Amino acid sequence: MAPKTPAxxxxxxxxxPDAKRRSERSRRAIYEAALSMVSEVGYGKVTIEGxxxxxxxxxxxxxxxxxxxxxxxxxxxxxxxxxxAEAAGGEDAFAALPDTGDVAADLKTVLRATVDExxxxxxxAPYRALxxxxxxxxxxxxxxxxxxxxxxxxxYVARIEKAQRDGQIRADxxxxxxxxxxxxxxxxxxxxxxxxxxxxxxxxVVDYALHGLAPR
Numbered sequence: 001m002a003p004k005t006p007a008x009x010x011x012x013x014x015x016x017p018d019a020k021r022r023s024e025r026s027r028r029a030i031y032e033a034a035l036s037m038v039s040e041v042g043y044g045k046v047t048i049e050g051x052x053x054x055x056x057x058x059x060x061x062x063x064x065x066x067x068x069x070x071x072x073x074x075x076x077x078x079x080x081x082x083x084x085a086e087a088a089g090g091e092d093a094f095a096a097l098p099d100t101g102d103v104a105a106d107l108k109t110v111l112r113a114t115v116d117e118x119x120x121x122x123x124x125a126p127y128r129a130l131x132x133x134x135x136x137x138x139x140x141x142x143x144x145x146x147x148x149x150x151x152x153x154x155x156y157v158a159r160i161e162k163a164q165r166d167g168q169i170r171a172d173x174x175x176x177x178x179x180x181x182x183x184x185x186x187x188x189x190x191x192x193x194x195x196x197x198x199x200x201x202x203x204x205v206v207d208y209a210l211h212g213l214a215p216r
């Protein structure tokens with residue numbers, strides 16, 4: 001018995017939409033819609049319906065992937081950071097803080113870059129929205145810390161530990177608490193507007209944190 005000749009593929013089969021590709025396009029459109037809306041109208045006025053309308057998807061599509069606008073914004077912001085890292089040199093571009101052998105210079109370099117990012121309109125509004133919502137939404141706060149803050153904080157801790165081994169920072173200090181001396185002042189100024197956020201300010205924070213306030 002001769003084998004059957006396979007049926008020719010129809011043009012419809014050839015042009016069948018790729019569900020994965022379509023989903024990725026929708027997801028990216030939702031990210032862009034959420035980030036742009038929070039910058040334009042503020043977090044309080046952003047709605048799932050508004051995000052869906054701007055992204056050109058049904059709101060049921062959003063609820064299939066996320067349970068709230070806060071979760072949409074958090075994931076969109078994480079994605080924004082990943083894109084920035086890739087554009088700067090790949091996924092591992094920020095796998096470690098600089099290590100030139102001078103911990104003060106390295107910390108100043110990183111904190112200056114942090115200031116530039118915090119003052120960038122692209123990051124400012126969504127970052128503030130997530131930080132503010134995290135104050136009243138404990139679950140979101142935990143996700144915000146783990147997804148956005150903790151990876152970077154661990155890099156500071158690792159650089160401080162290296163400086164301890166090199167004898168540039170006291171070996172008996174808790175590197176986690178030492179890290180907070182550098183990053184917490186920036187967070188306070190940025191969130192509460194207690195003063196200008198500048199490179200000169202971050203340089204001074206590093207000098208004060210490393211050398212203390214007592215007379216020398």
